[in-house]
């Protein structure tokens with residue numbers, strides 16, 4: 185399942201999944217197939233935007249979170265979902281309970297799709313990886329509970345989609361980009377492999393390991409202003425991504441590119457950044473130098489706690 189991945193002639197505004205067979209999206213005779221969000225995995229009393237009742241979509245997004253919290257339907261369900269995820273992360277018990285409920289609904293639906301389709305991999309996109317990360321125990325338990333028992337010994341892996349085309353808007357915002365744009369550094373760190381190597385645009389020596397890489401990315405986002413991703417180039421295998429950004433540092437314009445490589449689990453194991461022009465690179469080097477004591481301290485603390 186890949187939230188929002190494929191273009192289709194689907195007449196309703198929610199695109200919530202696609203079955204990929206042999207690398208090709210299976211979109212059905214009329215182009216509107218793969219609407220997994222509109223399988224009736226949900227509460228039959230809830231009317232979906234598509235006109236059907238009980239659609240799964242209504243159980244797994246900001247609208248579901250609002251219902252569990254007893255608040256009115258949000259105008260922007262995705263923005264509301266980010267807000268609730270942040271409240272849950274900050275320790276609000278009701279928000280955390282709502283997120284767990286949604287995580288279970290999402291995971292048991294995914295298990296149903298796995299039972300139906302016997303795929304080799306499930307790729308989680310959009311909000312799904314963030315919901316799973318916020319309620320991993322509930323999510324994974326519901327996934328296993330929903331699988332036919334013969335699948336449980338060796339359940340097919342759930343992976344996080346690192347990028348989709350930046351032109352895919354709506355529900356299709358990628359978790360890495362979403363996490364960066366929301367300045368959610370914990371979510372960014374969750375997408376890094378333990379053995380990630382970070383190569384900076386302004387230092388010769390690469391930095392090995394998740395603690396230092398996460399700390400550097402925190403520092404980078406403290407010094408960049410108006411940071412925006414503008415373009416993405418991906419290899420057909422989906423393991424290499426180049427993501428072009430613009431930002432300013434102390435008033436100097438910077439154009440740059442993140443070169444990301446993904447490991448077997450879909451985590452970033454190689455992260456190289458290049459920037460231009462030279463005036464921007466100098467401004468960035470100067471601003472990052474001023475951050476480096478803090479970066480080193482954060483990385484050392486994270487390494488000592490075995491987490492970032």
Ligand SMILES: [Zn+2]
Pocket residue numbers: 221222232233234235236239241
């Ligand atoms: Zn529907």
